[in-house]
Amino acid sequence: MKIVKLKKENLHPFLQAVSQDAELWAPVRLSNNKHSFQLIDDFSKIDLDYTRTILPPRKLFLPPEFNMFQASFQGYQEDYSHVTPKVLFGVHPCDLHGLLIFDQFHRQAFEDPYYLKARENTLVFGHSCWPDEYCFCQSTHTHIIEEGYDLFFSELDDYYLVWIGSSEGDDCLRLTPELFEESISEEDIKSYIAWQEKRNRAFQLHINFVSMPDLMELRYHHPLWEVLGQACLSCGSCSMVCPTCNCYNVNDHPVLGKNYSEIHRCWDSCMLENYSAVAGGENFREKRSQRLKLWYTHKLQAYISKYGKPACVGCGRCLVTCPVDINIYTVSRALEGEQVDAFWNRLANEVKQ
Ligand code: SF4
Ligand code: SF4
Structure with a gap:
């Protein structure tokens, strides 16, 4: 070079x-x-x-x-x-x-x-x-x-x-x-x-990605996902700003007066409810907690298992974008067992009551 x-x-x-x-x-x-x-x-x-x-x-x-x-x-x-x-x-x-x-x-x-x-x-x-x-x-x-x-x-x-x-x-x-x-x-x-x-x-911020696949497995059924699901607004912003997210949808756009349709491809997000909706009225990830778990499984476990690196490049966009502070840093801290966010604590108490 x-x-x-x-x-x-x-x-x-x-x-x-x-x-x-x-x-x-x-x-x-x-x-x-x-x-x-x-x-x-x-x-x-x-x-x-x-x-x-x-x-x-x-x-x-x-x-x-x-x-x-x-x-x-x-x-x-x-x-x-x-x-x-x-x-x-x-x-x-x-x-x-x-x-x-x-x-x-x-x-x-x-x-x-x-x-x-x-x-x-x-x-x-x-x-x-x-x-x-x-x-x-x-x-x-x-x-x-x-x-x-x-x-x-x-x-x-x-x-x-x-x-x-x-x-x-x-x-x-x-x-x-x-x-x-x-x-x-x-x-x-x-x-x-x-x-x-x-x-x-x-660099001020550090995440221990090495332990994340194991922690995702160990905490797969942990109540933290329900707490996060209560807080998540299902806005999809985390996916839109992430450099590694690639969900998309395909829509027909009939062109009026012509004999054809345009087939448009547009960004989508597995964090949105309709992403998992299928014909017959079923939805395989109806709950926000399920969708969050999928997003973080992809970033912190599945990609690491397959390619030896996380599907996260540390850009910090989800940290500055999520309106309720659910991001790769706070979720990784929660997986490590820390109660890191007062907002989640409040929600956790509300869920218990
Ligand atoms: S910090 Fe990681 S997960 Fe968050 S937007 Fe950037 S690449 Fe995506
Ligand atoms: S985690 Fe945050 S940015 Fe992502 S869908 Fe939920 S509220 Fe929106």
Whole structure:
């Protein structure tokens, strides 16, 4: 793997060159001070001083709703209009790991052409980050990244060390070779090591994922799930913001005046009641406690058993999003036997009465 150096003042000229024939998407600060990956029409809108975006970058590969194909009595015609050449810039290591989990999921038993075509048409440029009080990617070993990007920008003072992760990334640098420096000095290396050590010490939140599969098994019938079920609003927000969640639904949209229907695919959540409803009026996970248990079994047990890592990349989005503080941190603490949240205690008492 090759590493080069880019002065910060050369970043926008470089992005200008690579986005000549592609949409550029990057983090932008919204009016509510939160960040979102947005289509960039003005480089000054790019804001790299962020911790997490509201939605993970998977929204670019499988949008919240899109038409998969048009179906008529004559047959069907696939629609890939959501796939356009893109450059996605500013992705943090945890979200790059989220995309790697997505790759695994959409390539395994059945290849998902809608995801894979979008992935093939997108250059992904990672960017270094600094943890806040909700980040715990060190516990999931997703705070560093060795693959899954075309270029990775590590920010140091007034320049970047740029890791080249693919031949496509290398081609990008060749568009403007005059902007990059090939020689990395001893001082640069020392700065990078010092930055990494400081960042490693900055993580405040830790989860012991190693014991989670056993604890999920041991507490499978524990009353804590009923307590959580009482608190959960069944809003599905935890799924919408999670970089590794991939539930979806498919709906027919008849096109009035035409002889076909559009078959739309839209984000869904196993936390929503209708997700498990089937014909005949049955629902296999009618209770919120059952749906919560499924979500956490997937994140903390099933994926670890199959792939040796949790289906969580430590991004902290469920921590900042759930309105009633049910998240991977509080649930893992509850599994460890701690009464960690006054809200749950109140509900637990109400349930007992
Ligand atoms: S479970 Fe929570 S912290 Fe883990 S990846 Fe999903 S949203 Fe991020
Ligand atoms: S756990 Fe929280 S975010 Fe998820 S569905 Fe329940 S209330 Fe909503």
